[in-house]
Amino acid sequence: MLSAFRSALATPDLRRKILFTLMIIVVYRIGATIPSPGVSYANVQKCLNTVEDQGVVQLLNLFSGGALLQLSLFALGIMPYITASIIIQLLTVVIPRFEQLKKEGQSGQAKLTQYTRYLTIALAVLQATGIVALADRGQLFANCPDPIIPGSNIFTLSVIVITMTAGTAVIMWFGELITERGIGNGMSLLMFVNIAARIPAEGANILENQGGVVFALVCFFGLVIIASVIFVEQGQRRIPVQYAKRMIGRRMYGGTSTYLPLKVNQAGVIPVIFASSLLYLPDLISRLVGAGNSGWQNFIANYVVKQSSWVHIGLYFALIIFFTYFYITITFNVNERADEMKKFGGFIPGIRPGRPTSEYLSFVLSRITLPGSIYLGIIAVLPNFFLDVTGGQGNNQNFPFGGTAVLIMVGVGLDTVKQIESQLMQRNYEGFLK
Numbered sequence: 001m002l003s004a005f006r007s008a009l010a011t012p013d014l015r016r017k018i019l020f021t022l023m024i025i026v027v028y029r030i031g032a033t034i035p036s037p038g039v040s041y042a043n044v045q046k047c048l049n050t051v052e053d054q055g056v057v058q059l060l061n062l063f064s065g066g067a068l069l070q071l072s073l074f075a076l077g078i079m080p081y082i083t084a085s086i087i088i089q090l091l092t093v094v095i096p097r098f099e100q101l102k103k104e105g106q107s108g109q110a111k112l113t114q115y116t117r118y119l120t121i122a123l124a125v126l127q128a129t130g131i132v133a134l135a136d137r138g139q140l141f142a143n144c145p146d147p148i149i150p151g152s153n154i155f156t157l158s159v160i161v162i163t164m165t166a167g168t169a170v171i172m173w174f175g176e177l178i179t180e181r182g183i184g185n186g187m188s189l190l191m192f193v194n195i196a197a198r199i200p201a202e203g204a205n206i207l208e209n210q211g212g213v214v215f216a217l218v219c220f221f222g223l224v225i226i227a228s229v230i231f232v233e234q235g236q237r238r239i240p241v242q243y244a245k246r247m248i249g250r251r252m253y254g255g256t257s258t259y260l261p262l263k264v265n266q267a268g269v270i271p272v273i274f275a276s277s278l279l280y281l282p283d284l285i286s287r288l289v290g291a292g293n294s295g296w297q298n299f300i301a302n303y304v305v306k307q308s309s310w311v312h313i314g315l316y317f318a319l320i321i322f323f324t325y326f327y328i329t330i331t332f333n334v335n336e337r338a339d340e341m342k343k344f345g346g347f348i349p350g351i352r353p354g355r356p357t358s359e360y361l362s363f364v365l366s367r368i369t370l371p372g373s374i375y376l377g378i379i380a381v382l383p384n385f386f387l388d389v390t391g392g393q394g395n396n397q398n399f400p401f402g403g404t405a406v407l408i409m410v411g412v413g414l415d416t417v418k419q420i421e422s423q424l425m426q427r428n429y430e431g432f433l434k
Contacts, residue, residue: 007424014183014423021182024174025193031170032067032074032194036163038149038156039071047144066198071135071148071160073167076127077194078175078187080168083277084119086270088112093330120172121165128164132157183423184416192412195405222406225382229410232375235264237368239361244345260337262365265372267327269407272380274327275319276404279312280305307383317377324373334361379407 009015035041064077092098092112101108134140135148136157149156171190178186207215238259283305286296306312338358340346347353351360 008420011423014420017181017183021178021184021189024178024182024186025189028074028171028174028190029193029197031167032064032072032077032197033070034073036071036073036075036160038152038160040146040148040150041070043144043146043148043150044070046146047141047148064194066201067194068131069140071131071164073163074171075131075164076124076168076171078168078171078190080123080127081116081120081172081175081187082191082273083123084116086273087119088116090330117172121169124165124168125161128161128168131164132160184412184419188408188412189416192409192416195409198405225379225406226410229379229406230414232264233410233414237262237264237364239364240349241341241346242349244347260361262368263372264368265375266332266365266369267324267372267376268411269376269404270327271320271323271373271376272404272407274323275316275380278319279316313381317381320377320380321373324376325369328365328369332365334358334365337361376407380404 008018035044064075064079067077068075088098092102098112098115101111131140132149136152138144138147140148149160175186175190178184178189180186182189203215203218206218238261240257240259242257282300286300304312304315335358338354338361341348341357342353348357348360351357
């Protein structure tokens with residue numbers, strides 16, 4: 001692996017891409033620490049030391065690398081872009097115009113990307129408005145007497161919202177620059193950096209509060225979880241596909257054998273994001289309504305939001321399984337795959353083309369989706385069982401090697417390594433994976 005790194009850095013083109021990616025990441029992390037205008041940096045730091053439960057903003061704070069709770073320039077992170085991308089992807093099934101654009105190739109994809117940008121800005125305005133409203137009311141941090149936005153007025157709050165929205169636009173630009181001129185998928189890499197930036201602080205917190213033995217156990221279990229996730233993420237069911245020989249002009253085409261790969265985790269991390277967002281929606285509503293001691297607010301605070309509650313764990317697990325089936329059904333159209341294979345003369349040995357092929361693919365996909373959804377649910381709820389061990393008070397991010405974090409980091413890490421691997425193989429160098 002060291003020789004592969006040396007070969008990558010010794011190649012001028014590849015070295016230029018790696019250094020450009022690192023430069024964008026450094027600039028991005030600097031912007032994530034600069035507070036927005038009108039925000040008291042000193043009061044924010046005091047409130048961060050006293051906060052125990054981040055509630056509805058926990059997932060957003062994870063994806064922003066801790067920048068959200070500091071109300072920095074890049075406080076919203078890439079969460080608006082992720083949400084917009086998911087919405088546009090789902091709308092391609094509902095809106096015929098979007099489905100047509102998807103089939104048009106590069107030109108249609110460019111228009112869908114433009115729609116995603118517009119929707120990202122709109123969602124950024126909504127999210128920034130909600131976060132600033134919570135901060136202005138003193139509900140962003142629990143039990144924090146110091147005002148985060150001193151002397152708040154309409155002008156100051158508007159400037160903060162505009163600043164955060166502009167920061168989201170800059171993050172989109174950074175991600176596209178990395179994708180075009182750097183290594184890997186830009187948005188995924190920025191998400192990876194945000195999550196990785198939190199691990200040292202959380203590890204130091206566990207070491208300081210629980211001691212070296214607990215810290216060593218957490219590191220050991222973290223390595224086991226990461227190895228298990230890598231094993232499952234690489235797992236796939238390969239369905240053999242053969243193409244019949246066809247004479248086009250004077251040339252013979254086809255006659256090859258290949259396979260259709262169906263991953264065990266076909267849905268990726270999207271079901272976990274869906275479930276987390278939906279599960280914290282009641283908490284957001286209760287916060288916006290205002291402080292109160294009504295029965296439904298107490299139930300939400302003590303059972304739905306509290307991550308050590310068995311009600312929370314059960315709902316989270318069930319929602320992940322549901323959204324896994326839902327997302328795979330929406331994004332993987334077995335009828336389209338069967339029609340494409342039939343169009344190009346492909347068939348599965350022993351299965352007739354057309355409807356029998358789509359039924360067979362649906363059967364195999366349903367058999368794979370069940371263990372994949374259970375795997376996602378176990379990885380997502382696993383940190384909830386470490387709350388007492390790691391000293392968490394309702395915040396599972398104190399266990400840094402579980403849940404959404406490890407799924408995203410492993411997935412992005414594998415994808416980036418494979419891209420560098422392909423670049424090295426094109427230049428006749430040995431890659432990372434042997």
